[in-house]
Structures are given as structure tokens and as C-alpha cells.
Amino acid sequence: MTTEPVTETVATFCSWCGGETTGADLAGSSAEHERCRARLALVDPPRHCPECGRRMVVQVDPMGWTARCSRHGETTSASRGQR
Amino acid sequence: MTASTETARETGGTSGDILAVAREQVLERGEGLTEAQVLEVLQLPGERLTEALALAHEVRMRWCGPDVEVEGIVSLKTGGCPEDCHFCSQSGLFDSPVRAAWLDKDRLVEAAKQTAKTGATEFCIVAAVRGPDEKLMEQIRAGVAAIRAEVDINVACSLGMLTQAQVDELAAMGVHRYNHNLETARSHFPEVVTTHTWEERWETLQMIRAAGMEVCCGGIVGMGETLEQRAEFAVQLAELEPDEVPMNFLIPNPGTPFAHLDVPQGPDALMTIAAFRLAMPKTVLRFAGGRELTLGDLGAEQGMLGGVNAIIVGNYLTNLGRPAEQDLEMLETLKMPIKALNDTL
Ligand code: SF4
């Protein structure tokens, strides 16, 4: 057992444009990724891994999506509680 | 006949108010508007939009009825396409974030099942290709057979340009409908695609029709075309006499040559819907991609009450749609019944 503090995995890349994000972006209060957030909310699945910014292989199907980062594995719409 | 009506007739234009003319010509007689007439509708001032939509709705109810055809679509092969359609995030020629992916047969059948659960009668399998190669045809054979064995739904395909042998084989597999969009007016097409021609697309469509499959052919509004070209496109589609016209509104995709274009404005999109309905009174007119950005929830309802009589539910190929339940609720609120499978055969 380690004594190191548990660090949460923090999303540091925008899953729409792949650019770096800050705490303000995550809180939805920065202007920089406003358009990205709007597109993600309406018409786009994530295309970049939020942890490393790599482009993911994304399969959209009628009721959801699956996105796979070669380094960080698979995320699905269901696991994100989205369509 | 006066000289001015003579000229108007010759050019297909009209003297008198275009919506009054359309009421008599399209609503009463079922005759679609000419190119010049469609242009007149597209040029109507914004304050006449409600009136145009109401007439288009009457036309749709009179010539198509209240039923709405519901369809689901899925991408079997995503990305890496060798063509250069400037709107498309799946072209391998652009620096788009969409990476290549293949859907396996189990997930394809599952997608068809999920679609059928919504009450949809049509399930369209789409591949991002210029035309099918043998590997894709093999997957289509297996996929179509599995869906037809397990799911009560019509199967449609959209696999690009076809050879005669491929057309014949798809028809023999029982593919009910084939989608191949002309995308835009013939005069605008070279600004949108340079790796193949509008005429090549037209040829595939003729083979589909001759083989007895239903023809689904539409396009995308908002790719820099003029209103004249939009009218031209409506009439070119009408000449094709497709069974269905899917209407998309441009989603400017990152990395594509059209990334910088604006999302089409709602009122503009709605007037286009009304005009297309008045050009094609008897065709299934389907809401396809882009309505979420262009029209939002309210605009979707206005479109359903403005000439549209079919929808794609759920997600699209690389973009997400509204949740299917939201569209089904909308149809219920509008008291528009979903077309049943036995009415489509
Ligand atoms: S042929 Fe189809 S998939 Fe390929 S670039 Fe054109 S629209 Fe996209």
C-alpha cells in the first residue's frame, strides 16, 4: 500500500478540438472552448482523448457512441451517461 | 394572354403572388413548382415564412398524408474515404479528427434492432467509400442477411457509386432502398466535389431505379450555393423523381474545406423546406443531419409542420442527433402517426 495521495484523473484536453484546457474550461466558464462545448452538447461525440489529447477511434451508432484512445482505452456514451 | 403572362409562362415564372399560384398548382393539382417559381418562394420576405410553411404542410397532408416515415442509419465503415466532398469529415484527404473505423456484424445487427424498437421502418447501412470493393460487398452480404433474418425492418444501403453488377446484387439481396445524394445543384457541384462528377452520381441513381430499388436522393443546404442554385437543385431532384429526399443542413466540420462556413440560419432553412415541398408535392421529404444546429427543437417542429414527412431518429454517421425519444414525443404531440412497416412494401 502506498502513502501517496490519491490524485483524480483530471481531463486536461478538450475532447472536441484536442486543445489544452484549464480549470475554467472544465467549469464551463472560459470562452476559449465555448464553441467546442456547444458542439459536444449538440452534435459531436468526443474526438480527442481528454487525458492525452490523442485523436480517438470513434464509432457512432443510432443510440450512442464508443471512443477508443490507443493509450487510455475505451469510453462509451453509456459510461458518460450520454446518448 | 398578355405579354407579361406569356413571358412568365415561358420562363416558368408567374405573374401574381407565388403562394396563391402554388395553392392552385401544387395543392389542388399536385404539380410541383418550376425552377423560377421555387426561386420566387426562396426570395419571399421573412414575414411570409409562416404562410409558406402552412401551405407546404397542407400540400404534404393532401398528397402524402399524415404518416411520418422513421428511419435509423449507421456507419458500417467510417472515415478514410478517397473522395474530396468538401463538407465531409470522413474524407481521408482532409485533416479531420474523424479516424477510420469498421462496425462488426453483431453491432450492426444490434443497431438495426435498436432502430426497429423506435418504430422505424427503414434502417440504412452507410459506408464512406467512392464505391464498394469486394471486402465491403462481403460485409454487406453478411450484414443484410443477418438483419433480414433477425429484425423486422426494411434495409437500405448507401455505399457510393455502383457498378451494374453491384446494383443487381444489392437488389437480389433484398435491399429496399438505396441512398445516393446529388448533394447540391449541378452548377454548384464542382465547388463541392472534384474527385467525381454530378453526372456519375446521376448514373448510379438511374441504375438503382432500373433495378427496382427505391431511390433516396437529397443533399445539403448551406454549402455556399446561391438561392438560384438552391432552386435549380430542387427542380433537378424533382426531375429524378426520387422516392425520398433527405435534407441536410451543413454542419461545418473541423478540418474540411467548408469548416469556415456558417451554420445555415433557421428561417432560411425553413423557407428551403417549404420550397422543396412545393417543388415535390408527393415525395417523402426527410429531416436528416444538421437540423439540431440549424433549427433547434422549435425549428424541428416547424419543419414537421412545414412539409417534412420523414425523420432520421437517433444519431447520424459521425454526428449525434437528438435522443430518439424526443423525436417520438414530438410526433405524438403533433399527432402524426409513424408509418407502419406493412405500408412501406
Ligand atoms: S464520397 Fe461520401 S464519405 Fe466520401 S468524402 Fe464524399 S460524402 Fe464523404
Ligand SMILES: [Zn+2]
Ligand atoms: Zn476545444
Ligand SMILES: [Zn+2]
Ligand atoms: Zn488518451
